[in-house]
Amino acid sequence: MREILFVAGSLVALLLEKYVLANNSINWMGAIIPIVSIGFILWLLISKQLGLDLLDILVSIIYISLSFIFWGQGNDLYHRRTVKRIAKQMYERV
Numbered sequence: 001m002r003e004i005l006f007v008a009g010s011l012v013a014l015l016l017e018k019y020v021l022a023n024n025s026i027n028w029m030g031a032i033i034p035i036v037s038i039g040f041i042l043w044l045l046i047s048k049q050l051g052l053d054l055l056d057i058l059v060s061i062i063y064i065s066l067s068f069i070f071w072g073q074g075n076d077l078y079h080r081r082t083v084k085r086i087a088k089q090m091y092e093r094v
């Protein structure tokens with residue numbers, strides 16, 4: 001059950017990261033989920049709820065990597081939208 005909650009929570013956090021937090025002009029806002037995920041993993045390691053076996057470390061690395069990847073993708077979505085808006089404004093003037 002804990003695994004299902006972790007996966008569901010991770011998916012919600014990553015989608016929130018990509019489409020809400022990183023998809024705006026405030027660049028640091030997209031860093032919230034990656035920083036929180038690093039803090040969460042460190043807390044799990046310190047409180048001994050996460051073991052130091054290969055599977056737990058691998059899942060942690062994948063989760064943190066995905067949060068940074070989604071941050072980059074969300075930022076890219078914002079920049080694409082901005083470029084399209086500027087191009088549309090330029091073509092309307094012509």
